[in-house]
Amino acid sequence: AAESVFSLGAGVGGLITGFIADRFGRRKVLMLSQGIVVVLGFMIANVSSYGTYLFVRTLMGAACSAVLLSSLILCVEITGGRWQDILSTVFTFSYCFAYMILYLTNKLFSSWIYLQYSITLITIFLLSIWWLVPESPRWLLTVQNIPRLMVILEMASSFNRRALPPGTSTMMKNMAPMQIEYKKPTMLMLFRGAGIRRMTIVTPFIFFFISLTYFGLVLNQDLFNYGLFFSGVVEFLAGSVALLMGVKNNVKMVIITNGLSGLCCLIAAGLTKSVYLDIACMAARFFGGMTNSCVQTILAIMYPTLIRTMALGWANFFTNLALAVAANIVLLSDFIRLPTAHHPRALRIVGEFLHDFPTWESV
Template sequence: MSAEDAIETIIGRFGKYQIWIFFLITFGRFPTEYQLTNVVFIMPSVEYVCMDENAYNLTNHCPCANPQYDQSTIVSSVTSTWNLICEREQLASLTQSMLQVGILFGSMFYGQLSDRYGRKVACLLALTSEIVFVALSSASSELWMFIVARFFIGTAVGGTILCCYIIIIELSGKSFRPYLAGLIEISYALGYFTLPMFAYYLRDWRHLQLATSVPWAFVTIYYYLIPESPRWLITMGQKERAVQILTHIAKKNKRPTNNITTLVDRAVMESQTSSDKQHANYTDLFKTPKIRAYTLIIACVWMCCSHTFFGINQYIGRLQGNIYLNVIISSVSLMPGLVLVVLASLYLRRKTAVITSFVVAGVSLLVFIFIPADMRILELTFALIGQLGAHTAFVQAYLYSSEIFPTVVRNSAMGFASVFARVGGFIAPFVVNIGIQWVSIVIFTVLAFFAAFLCYFLPETKDIVLLNTIDQTEKSKELKTIS
């Protein structure tokens, strides 16, 4: 296969048109970022005075049928609305984890939908359905209704994370992918930064849910603004549509259009010379040796990464001090990570960069265990370093995974890996709530180091052209597993 990236040759590495699409998707993803980080505000660990007889107005006394909650910070939360304290505390963990369960199913559903029916339809369905489900969650009158709504929010979140990322990657040239490793996370960083501002002024969880969803109803018009992925169209043999879209983008980027048909013909021919089916599915991830090995390793890496990241994220919300300030500081601490992942993607091998991030997370968590409880600033510092390591590992894992798998199964593979990531995210609240801090931290640490170890068995993908078919991946020398 030629080392030339036909898409980059036609429309450029990342021109004005790609910048426009990137802006639309970044802004449209804000509700997703809010749902990923709002647990510290809508389901916080609350203080209360027990007003039961013989409870003597004790603070945080259990059991307690008549708690009087501290409303100085958060007036109304899911925790206080349905009394998720004492023997009902496990329901709080379940409610938190239900988002991850939804993301699990959403990743599988949208991954298959995207590979079969196109990146555009899957991306738009995920963005719009999320607005609806978040708004509905705010109207829940019973806890079970909120849990169900949270599950469906999770399905949309899973689809948004997956499909928005892939459509941006596939609209970009190979030489620009290192920059996307950081740029694609701008929406998360900005969402994380602005959420405590919403929460500070809207201290009722229902109002917070509405404010972080309904204003984004404009994403419905994205149907007319976002194109289908030309790479996907080429893989599906839809040459005419691919040429039409690429010509439109080339004109917007002021690039020549005279040789587009020839380049697309060549790319279609390369795809059709393989024995791959046009419509692949999850079973195709396990039929050939390389793809099977990559699938299993990446799935385990994502599980460990998600477990560590979301666990640290919840710990930061529980640290002493002003919760709004802590979260803002946490979000600001992630900003350097966006620059670091770009530099790592440009100058380091993919494998080296990901392993380094996991090691940073693991070491900082080990140090965190031995910090005295009264040293709050130092405690927060190492928690933030651990979060930064886990976050940069997660960001780079997305780029790394998208480069390893071919177009025909790329979304399915990412969706499958995301399933395991959600398993890790689902378990995280229960690990945090074990009650013995050092035990919880050790679990997060061990999994971070285990993920670093697994990455050793993955191939190097820096500067490769995105492959389209399974056959190309199996035969590719660039994707030979390094052992």
């Protein structure tokens, strides 16, 4: 139940905070959400009833979702070119280190309350990013806030030791986004325009099946029984290989890595020895980690800045829906006759079919 309500909060919270971030700015949402995470972290450790715990856990899911979405969007919008691929991939290392830190911290404390306190104390230090991370320059240009945009550009030029070209402010005022009237973002904008509407309709299926397969491998102890630390190591290796190969975040990479992950799942379906089964599942997890290192960035880049966070929140809703289903997959096995261990393999096939659907390539 705790995992399900967290997923519910994260899914719904992603939609709401995505809208707020597109309307009022990514940096504000990031810092406000991070502050809420700190407060809720202490509250969870001191709740007096299970019902209250579930309620606070739901709010925590919404706040954590806002932090992750805003952080990724800032990584995408502050950088450009090859650095955009590099930084967005490095961003996924946060999941790897979180797995490892949680595993090591859990070894230090015998009570979950002290574990919760330790995790919350760590998050307090993240509030310092208010002085380190600027607002998204692309968002400022979209909302036609030239004065604040120029401040950030001057900070960047000073850091890079490169002077801004003369007349930069005038050039900014003459750019395309400044020539049209600014319209406040709405959820309906996700369904306007043929290309954007196709992405919005197909995205839920892609993210749901990718995530359901991924979380099925992560959470199913029959398939993968090496703990959080090993999970973090596998995720880290997957992201590192993607960086070392210089692989760009594009649809082809998702199709290849997700296809290899599906192939490993199919091979695992025919194995009986636990050692070979674990190796095949580890390989599936590895390639799945490579998929996760870029699929969100791909989606974010394909949407315009005006509705980018809402689009990612839309995909995030179905990702968390998949997490809730995967967390309760044992209960669902009473209604689905496939053995529990075969669910990720069957769903991977469906995900592969959807990935070959040419919607993203045609937009």
